Amino acid sequence: MSLVDHLRARLSHRYTYLRGRLSGLLGSREHASEALHETWLRLERMSTDTPVADADAYLLRMAANIAHRQYKQSSFYLSADDITELIDFADEQANVEELVSNRLATEHLLQALQGLTVRQRAILIAARLHGERNEDIAQHYEVSVSTVQRELRIALRYCEQYMQTQHDTVFTSATGRRRARS
Template sequence: MPDSLRARLRGVLVTRYGQLRRKLEYIVGTGERASDALQETWLRLESMPGNTAVRNPDAYLLQMAVNVATDQYRREHRKLNDADIDALFDVEDELADPERIVAARSEIIALEAALRQLTPRQREILLAAHIDGQLNREIAARLDISLSLVEKELRHALRHCQQYVGAPADMAARGGPRRF
């Protein structure tokens, strides 16, 4: 990135810090995350490619900070990989009595049956959201469907699985919208 563009973006970041922080806080949910993301954005300006074209510095910096915040959130809420999961299966559960084991296996069998009853799209959306950790908007883009359809199909899939397994009916509504 040319030094003049870098200096201009840093100047915008300094002069509009409060405004950018408020917008980012609304998006990410907390002032602390917003501040952290803006600090990281300042640092990332150094490593930007030289051929970057910026028409709207405010929008560019806000999007850059949102991307940073998303990366930070994903790092903090990283899912376990397959090796971690396998290692957890090897941990001996002192409280695992035969009755609990049978009940857990029954729930797994019921959940597998419930998943088989979903439409392929509902199953794909549910697994992408809750196993792969994808955002609803990412799922919508990948499947080339609307965000509202993803949300509707996800709610339906969750309700179906919860009813089939016997989970409390209000569990689908507990989480609220996913911000990331």
Template sequence: MSDTSRAQALRKLLVSRYAYLAKRLERVTGSKDGAADALHETWLRLESANIATPVANGDAYLLGMANNVVIDQHRRERRHEHDEDAELLLDVPDELADPERIVAARRKVESLKDIMRGLTPRRRAILIAARVEGLLNREIAEQFGISLRLVESELSAAMKYCLKRMQETGDPYAGSTAGPRKF
């Protein structure tokens, strides 16, 4: 039996056992329409299928093929839903791009730069190494040739000084001390 004749035999079996196969697929898809769509797609796939070996159980073969069709359809739908979600997110306005917020953030950075000029050069360098460059205290101690305890003390003093000065300038977010820090 040739590949095309095996496919034709399976198509004939699909037609003769359609009601049974649809009922079985209905359990998988959850709907009659979903089962009918899967069987229709299976019919179309059988038209171009190369079935090299004899099929022992035609019903099982057709149901397996239809199950694969259902899985493929489900994946396509999920991918499409994710694309729609991405498009919706692209339409959401960026609140951080508000011109007033940008100007306020730039002012805050300039204010912090001015405050940091009041630190001793070593404290300023340690603060920048810790909070801007994200270096570990151990790395800072090695870089400056000082003890780990002294790094911790200088960093603490620098943070307290900057926080106090920012609060004096009326910064409502002066309590935030977060930064790119690896502890």
């Protein structure tokens, strides 16, 4: 049996176990399934027949690398529609100062979102941008409602702290430091 045949047989036989382990790393059973499916396809194109000491570890590492590449290729980043919705919230009648301030806040919010985990970002967008209920989000990501609430709370707190830090930085650099009165 070739290495590819052995790895494919192992992936088929241990699929549930591998998906469970990968779900813990990726935060989503759906993403884990996608990564394992892509792993199956890539095994077909594999050209090496070097022996593998631990087939499970090899398959998990391969799937995790695939998921990481997919993440970097923006499959988990905000879509163009999501970004447009976030940017277009500025009031058409706003004065220039408000418009600049809102655009800057939007940029900072987008930066803050990139600091969240994939699951936190997805939950925050689903709840706050799309208005989905926590129960529906929990069902979609196959987690408990309390997990959704916790992740949402953490994500909101992080974004709030990040935005405050950015606001303080912009204010200090724009106005300079003020001396205390004597």
